[in-house]
Amino acid sequence: MIVPKNTFFRYKIFFAIVSLNLIFVTTMALFNFYKDSLRLQRAKKQELIALENKVQDTYHYILTRHSELSQKEQFLELMKDRIFEISDVNHVTISIYDFKGNLLASSRHEKEPLETSVLERLEKTKKRVIEESVQEKKGITQYHSYNYLMAENKAIAIFEVSNLGTSSSLFVHFKLLAKQYFLAIIILFILSGYAAWFISKSLTQKIDAISKKLSKTNVEYLDTPIDYSDEDEIKPLVDSYNTMLGKLQEQTHQLAKTEREEAWREMARQVAHEINNPLTPLKLSVQNFQRKYKADDPDNDEKIKNLTQVVVHQIDIIYSIAKSFSDFAKMPISNDTLIDVVKTVKYSVDIFPEHIIEFYSNVDELYYKIDGIYLTRIITNIVKNGIQSIQHNDKKVRVEIKNKPDKFTISIEDNGSGIPEEHLDRVFEHKFTTKSSGMGLGLSMVKKIVEDYHGKIWFETEVDVGTTFYIEFIK
Numbered sequence: 001m002i003v004p005k006n007t008f009f010r011y012k013i014f015f016a017i018v019s020l021n022l023i024f025v026t027t028m029a030l031f032n033f034y035k036d037s038l039r040l041q042r043a044k045k046q047e048l049i050a051l052e053n054k055v056q057d058t059y060h061y062i063l064t065r066h067s068e069l070s071q072k073e074q075f076l077e078l079m080k081d082r083i084f085e086i087s088d089v090n091h092v093t094i095s096i097y098d099f100k101g102n103l104l105a106s107s108r109h110e111k112e113p114l115e116t117s118v119l120e121r122l123e124k125t126k127k128r129v130i131e132e133s134v135q136e137k138k139g140i141t142q143y144h145s146y147n148y149l150m151a152e153n154k155a156i157a158i159f160e161v162s163n164l165g166t167s168s169s170l171f172v173h174f175k176l177l178a179k180q181y182f183l184a185i186i187i188l189f190i191l192s193g194y195a196a197w198f199i200s201k202s203l204t205q206k207i208d209a210i211s212k213k214l215s216k217t218n219v220e221y222l223d224t225p226i227d228y229s230d231e232d233e234i235k236p237l238v239d240s241y242n243t244m245l246g247k248l249q250e251q252t253h254q255l256a257k258t259e260r261e262e263a264w265r266e267m268a269r270q271v272a273h274e275i276n277n278p279l280t281p282l283k284l285s286v287q288n289f290q291r292k293y294k295a296d297d298p299d300n301d302e303k304i305k306n307l308t309q310v311v312v313h314q315i316d317i318i319y320s321i322a323k324s325f326s327d328f329a330k331m332p333i334s335n336d337t338l339i340d341v342v343k344t345v346k347y348s349v350d351i352f353p354e355h356i357i358e359f360y361s362n363v364d365e366l367y368y369k370i371d372g373i374y375l376t377r378i379i380t381n382i383v384k385n386g387i388q389s390i391q392h393n394d395k396k397v398r399v400e401i402k403n404k405p406d407k408f409t410i411s412i413e414d415n416g417s418g419i420p421e422e423h424l425d426r427v428f429e430h431k432f433t434t435k436s437s438g439m440g441l442g443l444s445m446v447k448k449i450v451e452d453y454h455g456k457i458w459f460e461t462e463v464d465v466g467t468t469f470y471i472e473f474i475k
Contacts, residue, residue: 021192047163048161087107093162094160095162122147131143145162285311338367341367341408368475389467390417411471424461428444455474
């Protein structure tokens with residue numbers, strides 16, 4: 001069976017619980033088998049001792065009835081004649097041996113002498129000796145009791161009493177127990193399977209819910225901790241995550257503050273540098289005019305006119321720098337709402353001359369969660385750059401929206417001069433610009449906005465043919 005990757009942990013829990021239950025039940029069954037086998041062995045031995053005592057009583061009874069038998073040999077002859085009768089009545093096998101282990105009489109077919117080990121134990125202990133043997137063909141265990149046959153408190157022979165090894169032996173009992181435990185194991189296996197599946201499913205559902213929450217963790221969701229009320233082993237994990245979330249939120253705010261301060265410091269340095277560029281020629285022009293000015297010079301009007309033109313031009317440059325800085329500083333805090341992208345982009349390009357702009361979309365409506373002002377700035381910035389890159393009079397900028405199942409793309413194509421190869425790697429670089437005015441903040445700002453929404457921006461260009469910018473957002 002192929003286990004799905006996302007449920008592998010569930011299956012591991014399930015199989016672990018079922019396997020442990022199966023091992024436990026099997027172990028208990030084996031233990032009970034062993035305990036029952038010992039009990040049956042004791043029962044068989046006790047039964048055999050009782051039979052032996054019964055046989056002993058039978059012989060004593062015969063001895064009493066035949067008191068005329070004064071000789072040991074006469075009594076043994078009588079026992080030989082009655083051995084089959086006593087054996088059948090008591091359902092046992094009886095054998096009689098002399099003190100050297102030689103067989104004198106037996107109710108079974110085999111005529112084997114007494115084993116030396118048994119004879120030695122009898123001589124040593126002077127007590128009953130119980131042995132067991134297994135019939136290999138039938139798989140039946142037989143128990144043998146060896147003791148002295150007494151007459152007038154004297155041992156006259158050794159006799160053996162053994163069970164007949166019928167089908168009502170230990171094997172049959174084991175077979176019955178096996179059937180009972182097999183049924184119990186099957187029932188417990190099914191019950192444990194249902195219990196294991198329920199436990200594993202309930203546990204992994206909690207983990208899956210937490211996993212989905214964790215997968216959404218980013219700067220946008222730092223203020224949404226996991227709500228978990230169960231007091232179990234998962235609770236400390238959730239509490240740790242929520243604590244980490246609070247720390248991340250605090251660190252994110254601190255980082256954002258630091259980045260803003262650094263951005264403003266960098267901007268201040270850049271603005272100071274940019275403003276210093278036009279101030280230097282302005283200062284030199286005024287100083288030069290002051291040095292060459294003469295009250296009676298007939299060219300004073302022309303000199304003042306030239307000075308005025310230089311001053312106005314440099315002031316225009318400073319104004320352009322101030323305006324770019326103002327535009328950058330006016331970036332609002334994002335207010336993401338579900339907007340119609342088609343409608344917003346169309347409104348953004350409507351401010352440009354109608355004969356330049358061409359707008360297309362393969363859908364009438366396309367909703368996406370984004371700040372409408374940010375999207376407008378992205379479109380207007382790239383369109384304006386495209387128009388400014390066109391040096392001829394037949395200016396065309398084509399804006400197109402292509403919607404796909406999992407994403408959408410906005411392309412902005414111009415028929416301008418294209419981007420030279422040496423500038424390709426610096427297009428989105430902060431402070432980079434090829435224009436005589438401006439601070440190079442436009443495309444770097446656009447790229448940052450797009451990437452903040454986990455989108456992508458790239459371009460394709462060909463010199464003297466044009467450039468196409470592509471902006472892609474994942475739904």
